[in-house]
Structure formats: structure tokens, C-alpha cells
Amino acid sequence: MASRKRGAHRDNGLGDGTGSRSPERSDGRHIAALVLARGGSKGIPLKNIKMLAGVPLLGWVLRAAVDSQMFDSVWVSTDHDEIEKVAKSWGAKVHRRSAQVSEDVTSSVKTIQEFLSKNKDVDIVCHIQATSPCLHPSHLQGALKKILEDGYDSVFSVVRRHQFRWKEVKKDSGESTEPFNIDPLKRPRRQDWDGELYENGSFYISSRDFITKTGSLQGGKVAYYEMEPEHSVDIDVDIDWPVAEQRILRYGYFGRGVSLMFLKVSGCLTDGKVLLSGFGEDSVSVHTRDTTGIRMLQKDDVEVVLLVSGDDPVLSSMTEKLKNLTGCEVMTVGEEPLSDVQAVVEKKKLDWKDVAYMG
Known part of the structure; x- marks a missing residue:
């Protein structure tokens, strides 16, 4: 059984690729998240579904898109059967792209234009890069606000960098290099310099009308959304993988949490001891920290079901007491729960990804 970080779980339409629309939005425009995941990756074969920290690379961005509650539909555009299976398992709809837009030289815009031609109801498309696994729902929410409330035509993600840049010169040319963004005689301290904004490729948001008219994802009244450096992760080659894995374990988005937890009473709530009294009554002890933990889970909208072995006569006779003590349903299970x-x-x-088990 898979478990994720504890947190409140809400029904967000994950099962059919339809994200829950934000309750504040009622303008009727259809906003779609679109991840381009071609099967012919050269740097890392099938990297879009390679496991990263226990989750397919594609799964990290799909989870963030759905949990943002900003999209009417979440899609993956692919030409590969295995990528399609993974995409659907993470709740996305699948657009099977044509061979014409599946070549190495095909631009993202061409692929998005084909998607829009097949999905006439989409008004705004958010192109999310599958190789940006540290994406969080809050990033998408903040960026889409610029489109929906501030009236921008296009928005893209950037990261701030404090790097001094110099002109490249040809080898053995004898030319002198020149600075691009600093005065070498007045080098600023990092804390005294705002740095520069760089595209980090995490996402690009544009309206159908703008893409159709210009053939571009950026332009018109354009805005950027600045992401934190720790969330700006991109994966192109194998050497990026272990670095990205460590980054995502620390800064990644692990989802809203499970909605159902099965908890085996023996060994979890109890220490496995049976207390014998002189009056012939058997009893067990339950730690108050365990019951406090259960109440914390329930407060986060996680349903907890207690499991009692049918071979344990003491605990089996105490199901009502356990139910009253914890407020949980109690199930009797066999050797294979x-x-x-x-x-x-x-x-x-x-x-199963919405379910946790502790035994």
C-alpha cells in the first residue's frame, strides 16, 4: 500500500483527469493543464516515466496540477503506450499526438496547437514541463491569477540567479572577453545585487486566442511568475537525476495526503503485552500518544480503520471499547489483512495511492 505525507484529502476529480475548479472562479473559461511527454527522449530513455523518489517523473507534476484545483482538465500529450498508462494511472486524460508532432525537431508550440485543434472547448492552456518535479500547486495558482484576475495574455515561470556573465570568445582567437552584466571594477556583493531573472521552463500559460494568432506561448501583455531557486529543478541528462532526487525529497510536493488509513491495533496502539489479573480478566494497555495521533489524522479528514486479528481473543472482545476510545471503525481480519x-x-x-497501512 502506498502512503504519502499526512494531510487533508479532498475529492479533486483525480480519477477522470478533471481538476476541481476553484470556488472563486466562475467565468466559464475552460483551463487545461497540458504535459508534453514524448516517448523518444534521447538523454534519458523514457525519462518521463522513470521513477524519481518513488514516483514516476510525470506523476510529480500531475499531482501538483490536480491539487492546485485550478484546472477543468489535466492532460498528457504522448505518442507512447507506456507513458499513456502511467498518465492515466495518475488521473490525466491522454491526447495521442500524431507522428507529425512527435519528431525530435518538433516544437512545443506545434504540439500544443494540435492539442487545441482537437479540444475546441479549451480556452486557456498551461503547458507544464514534466522535467520540473519540484512544482507546487501554489506556483500554478499564483501564475494563473495573473491571467484570470490581472488580465495578462501570457505568463511563464522564472528563477532569480546571481551569476556574473561574460562574452564567449572563439578558441585561439586572441580576442578579449567582455562583461555582460557587471562592472569588474565595481563587483557588487550578492546581498547588494537583485540578480537576474531566467526562464526555468517549469510552465508557460497562454490563451487559445493568443497562441492561434501568434504561434507563440509568450507575448502580448506578458508577465512572469518567480519561483524559488530550491523549486527550480530541471532534468535533462543522467547526472541530473540523483541531484533532483535529493532536492525533491526536501522541497517536493507530496500531495494532500491519504484519505484512508488502516491501523493494526496489536503492535501499533499496544505494546503487545497482555495483563493478567487475579480475577481472571485479561487486559491490554493503549498509549495515549497513539490515540492523540489518531485524533490528529481525523482532524485532517483522514479516516482511520482499526484492524484486529481474529486470532487475538483479547482484542477481539474489546472492539466496542476500542471504537469508543478512538472513534474509529474496528475490523476483524484474518492472517492476510x-x-x-x-x-x-x-x-x-x-x-491505493490514497490509502496507508501501519502494522
Whole structure:
């Protein structure tokens, strides 16, 4: 069973590729998130579905897009069967791009134009790079606000860098290089210099009308959205992979959290001891920190189901007391609890990535 960082879970339409629209937005425009994931990556073969910190690379950005609650639909444009399977497993709809826009030299704009021609209801498209796994929902929310509320035609992501740039000269030319953005005689301290803004390629947002008229994702009344340096991660070659993995473990977005947790009572709430009294009554001890933890999960809208082994006569006789103590449903399970809880997961119409287990 897969578990994610603890947090409140809300129904966001993940199962059908449709994101929940923000309650503040009611202008009727259809906003789509679109991830381009071609199967012919040269630097890292099939990198879009390679596992990164336990999640397919594609999954990191799809999770952020859905949880932003800003999109009416979330899509992956691909030409590869395995990428399609992964995309659907993470809740995205799939646009099967044509061979004409699946070549090495095909531009992103051409692929997006084909997508728009097949999806006439889309008014605004947010092109998200699959190779930017540290993307957070808040980045997309802030950028889309510039389109929806501030009236910009296009928005793209940038990162601030404090790097001094110099003119490149040809080898053995004898030419003298020149500075681009500093005066060498007056080199500023980092804290005294604002730095410069660079595109980080994380996302580009434009309206259908602007893309159709100009054949570009940037222009018109254009704005940038500045992302933090720690969230600006791009993966092109193998050497980027371990660096990105460490960065995402520290700064990545791990989702809203699970919505259902199965907790085995023996060994989790108890220390495994059975206390025998002189009156012939058996008892167990439950740690108050465990019940406090359960209440914290419940406060975050995580449903907790306690599991009691049918072979444990003491705990089996205490199901009502456990229920009253924790406010949780108590299930009796056999030697293989997975088969017993499967029916609960199906009844609640959950995916396993929304479920945690502790035993």
C-alpha cells in the first residue's frame, strides 16, 4: 500500500483527469493543464516515466496540477503506450499526438496547437514541463491569477540567479572577453545585487486566442511568475537525476495526503503485552500518544480503520471499547489483512495511492 505525507484529502476529480475548479472562479473559461511527454527522449530513455523518489517523473507534476484545483482538465500529450498508462494511472486524460508532432525537431508550440485543434472547448492552456518535479500547486495558482484576475495574455515561470556573465570568445582567437552584466571594477556583493531573472521552463500559460494568432506561448501583455531557486529543478541528462532526487525529497510536493488509513491495533496502539489479573480478566494497555495521533489524522479528514486479528481473543472482545476510545471503525481480519481491506477500498471508490497501512 502506498502512503504519502499526512494531510487533508479532498475529492479533486483525480480519477477522470478533471481538476476541481476553484470556488472563486466562475467565468466559464475552460483551463487545461497540458504535459508534453514524448516517448523518444534521447538523454534519458523514457525519462518521463522513470521513477524519481518513488514516483514516476510525470506523476510529480500531475499531482501538483490536480491539487492546485485550478484546472477543468489535466492532460498528457504522448505518442507512447507506456507513458499513456502511467498518465492515466495518475488521473490525466491522454491526447495521442500524431507522428507529425512527435519528431525530435518538433516544437512545443506545434504540439500544443494540435492539442487545441482537437479540444475546441479549451480556452486557456498551461503547458507544464514534466522535467520540473519540484512544482507546487501554489506556483500554478499564483501564475494563473495573473491571467484570470490581472488580465495578462501570457505568463511563464522564472528563477532569480546571481551569476556574473561574460562574452564567449572563439578558441585561439586572441580576442578579449567582455562583461555582460557587471562592472569588474565595481563587483557588487550578492546581498547588494537583485540578480537576474531566467526562464526555468517549469510552465508557460497562454490563451487559445493568443497562441492561434501568434504561434507563440509568450507575448502580448506578458508577465512572469518567480519561483524559488530550491523549486527550480530541471532534468535533462543522467547526472541530473540523483541531484533532483535529493532536492525533491526536501522541497517536493507530496500531495494532500491519504484519505484512508488502516491501523493494526496489536503492535501499533499496544505494546503487545497482555495483563493478567487475579480475577481472571485479561487486559491490554493503549498509549495515549497513539490515540492523540489518531485524533490528529481525523482532524485532517483522514479516516482511520482499526484492524484486529481474529486470532487475538483479547482484542477481539474489546472492539466496542476500542471504537469508543478512538472513534474509529474496528475490523476483524484474518492472517492476510490485504484481502479483507480490499473490499473497503473498493466500496469507498479509492485508489491505493490514497490509502496507508501501519502494522
